[in-house]
Amino acid sequence: MFVLIVGAGRLGSSIAKSALASGHQVSVLDLDPLSHERLDAGQSKSWEDSGGQFTVGTALETEALIQAGIERADVFIASTAGDNTNLVIAQIAQKRFNVEKAIVRVMDPARAEWYGQQGLQTICPTKIAIEMFERTLAPAPVEA
Amino acid sequence: MYAIIAGAGKVGRNLARELISKEHEVTLIESSRVTYLANEDEFEHNLQYGDATELWVLERAGIQRADLVIAVTGDDEDNILVCQVAKEKYLCDRIIARVNNPRNHDHFKLLGIQPAVSATDLILRLIEHEVPRYGLVHLLALEEERLEIIELEVTPDAPTVGEKVVDIQLPEGSLIISVLRGGAGFVPKADTVIEAGDEVLLVLDPGLEESMTAYFAPNGHAAAF
Numbered sequence: 001m002f003v004l005i006v007g008a009g010r011l012g013s014s015i016a017k018s019a020l021a022s023g024h025q026v027s028v029l030d031l032d033p034l035s036h037e038r039l040d041a042g043q044s045k046s047w048e049d050s051g052g053q054f055t056v057g058t059a060l061e062t063e064a065l066i067q068a069g070i071e072r073a074d075v076f077i078a079s080t081a082g083d084n085t086n087l088v089i090a091q092i093a094q095k096r097f098n099v100e101k102a103i104v105r106v107m108d109p110a111r112a113e114w115y116g117q118q119g120l121q122t123i124c125p126t127k128i129a130i131e132m133f134e135r136t137l138a139p140a141p142v143e144a
Numbered sequence: 145m146y147a148i149i150a151g152a153g154k155v156g157r158n159l160a161r162e163l164i165s166k167e168h169e170v171t172l173i174e175s176s177r178v179t180y181l182a183n184e185d186e187f188e189h190n191l192q193y194g195d196a197t198e199l200w201v202l203e204r205a206g207i208q209r210a211d212l213v214i215a216v217t218g219d220d221e222d223n224i225l226v227c228q229v230a231k232e233k234y235l236c237d238r239i240i241a242r243v244n245n246p247r248n249h250d251h252f253k254l255l256g257i258q259p260a261v262s263a264t265d266l267i268l269r270l271i272e273h274e275v276p277r278y279g280l281v282h283l284l285a286l287e288e289e290r291l292e293i294i295e296l297e298v299t300p301d302a303p304t305v306g307e308k309v310v311d312i313q314l315p316e317g318s319l320i321i322s323v324l325r326g327g328a329g330f331v332p333k334a335d336t337v338i339e340a341g342d343e344v345l346l347v348l349d350p351g352l353e354e355s356m357t358a359y360f361a362p363n364g365h366a367a368a369f
Contacts, residue, residue, distance in 0.1 A: 060220070060248055084197050084221040088251065095254055110199040111225075114233055 004029065004073040004099075006059040006089055007080030011105060011125075013038035015077060020052050027053035029068040030080075059089040065097070076102045083108050090120055148173065148210045150196035150226045151217030152183055155242060159214060160190060171205045175217075197225045199233070207234045216242040220251070227257045292348045293321070296360040300340040304359050310334035314359065317349035 001024045005012045008030040016039060020026045028039060028047075033056050039047035047054055057064025059080065070076065076093040078086035083106045090102040103121045106112035112124035145168045149156045152174035160170045172187055173196040174180045180193040194201035196217070207213065213230035215223035223241045230236040243249050243262035252260035298305060304312050309320060309332045323332050324343035330336075338344070344360055 060245075060251065062250070082221065084219070084225040088221045088224050088255070091255055092251060108198060111197070114199065114229070118232070 001025070001074040002027070002069065002072050003075045003077065004065075004068055004070055004093075005077045005079060006030070006065075006068075007078065007086070007105075008032075008035040008038055008054075009079065009081060010038075012077065012079035013041075015079070016052065017043070020050060025051075025053075027055065027069045027073075029055045029057060029059060029064060031056065031058045059085065060092075062096075065089075065092070070097045070099065073097070073099050074101065075099070078102070078104045083111055087111065087115055087120070094120070145169070145211045146206070146209060147171075147212040147214060148196075148202070148205050148207060148230075150213070150215045150222070151242075152179055152187075152191060153216065153218060155216040156214075157183060157187075159216065160187065164190065173201060173205055197222050197229075199229065202226070202229065202234070207236065210234070210236050212236070212238045212240070214240045214242075218244055220244050220248045224252060224255055224257055228255060231256070290350055292350055292353065293345060294348060294353055294356065295324075295343055295345050296356060298338055298340055298342045298344060299361045299363060302338075302340070302360050302362060304338045305340050307338055308334065309336045309338065312338070312359065314346075315352060315355055318352050318356065319347050321345050321347050 003019050003024050004027045005016050006029045008016065008028050012028065013035070016026050016028050036047065036054050039052060039054065043050065053069065055064060055068040057067065059065060059078070070093060073093070076090060076099040078090045080086055086104045086106060090104040093099040093102045101121065103123060104115070106115065106122045106124050107126050109124050109127040109130070112122040112127065116122040147163055147168055147170050149160055149170060149172045152160070152172045156172055160172045163170045170190050172191045173194055174183070174191060175195040177193065180191065183191055192205055194204070196202060196215070207230060210230070213227060213236050215226040217223055220243060227239040227241045231239050239257065241252055241257045241260045243252055243260045246262045246264040249260060249262060249265070252258070314320070320332055322329050322345040323336065323338070324345070325339065346356060348356070
């Protein structure tokens with residue numbers, strides 16, 4: 001599969017590395033050229049030598065998305081630091097470029113839930129953390 | 145009318161002042177603490193602090209009963225989000241979004257955020273109007289209503305020069321609505337005779353602009369498109 005990841009922060013770069021290691025074709029787009037260092041960190045070879053692709057640009061620039069290979073992407077992952085940016089670019093990937101699977105990181109649980117109902121696959125780290133904390137604080141009563 | 149305005153920058157504040165002076169109810173939402181504090185004295189209860197892309201902030205502002213939501217923050221993604229949520233989640237009838245970067249205009253369109261207003265585009269339109277290099281000036285496009293209004297300067301070699309409006313056979317879906325002559329505009333009657341140098345305003349179904357030059361500015365054709 002061809003996976004396009006926008007936003008090479010902690011989340012994006014980790015997914016990029018594991019997707020590449022599992023044999024997928026992976027392209028990463030980030031507006032900060034230095035974010036490339038995260039892709040190289042802890043690896044024996046550089047990102048490109050391992051077969052990865054890296055493009056500098058913002059995800060709202062159509063040309064940058066095309067350069068990063070959105071037209072042949074099977075999976076689009078929006079993992080920039082901005083919820084709204086992620087939600088907008090994932091919809092662009094779906095509606096303009098017909099990418100089959102668009103996955104969006106959304107920190108705000110409310111927006112994640114609503115956009116999830118609108119046909120985007122949203123992942124909300126905040127909600128996951130809340131649930132984990134809740135489980136830790138109030139363990140479910142043992143079933144009789 | 146109740147209007148919610150996201151973004152209390154220069155655009156948002158002036159819109160709010162204008163609407164308040166016309167006795168509309170207005171809530172401005174501003175996410176920068178500094179901007180909020182700087183304008184709290186003037187706008188009092190009309191200004192709320194918060195991120196308008198958060199659903200609870202919109203709900204606190206009463207989005208369920210808003211007649212109009214205007215998103216004029218400096219961030220295009222935020223403006224898209226506010227309008228999309230207003231329209232699709234809270235079923236607000238009227239939205240208006242500001243486009244900061246004209247290159248993002250297509251994204252607003254793609255996601256159904258209309259009308260989307262870009263200052264750069266407006267200034268470009270004004271330049272076109274002041275410097276009518278192309279002969280044809282696009283005045284207004286009513287996308288929802290699927291109508292356009294264009295302006296054309298009639299060239300001396302146009303087949304319509306000397307013709308009465310009633311005798312000009314324009315295509316279906318086009319109509320002359322106004323003539324500007326010698327600095328004054330008037331609504332033409334059936335017996336109005338078109339003269340070279342007139343500026344005609346036409347209302348059209350979309351896609352007819354190109355065919356209009358043949359009637360009013362045949363040699364402007366190549367330059368126009």
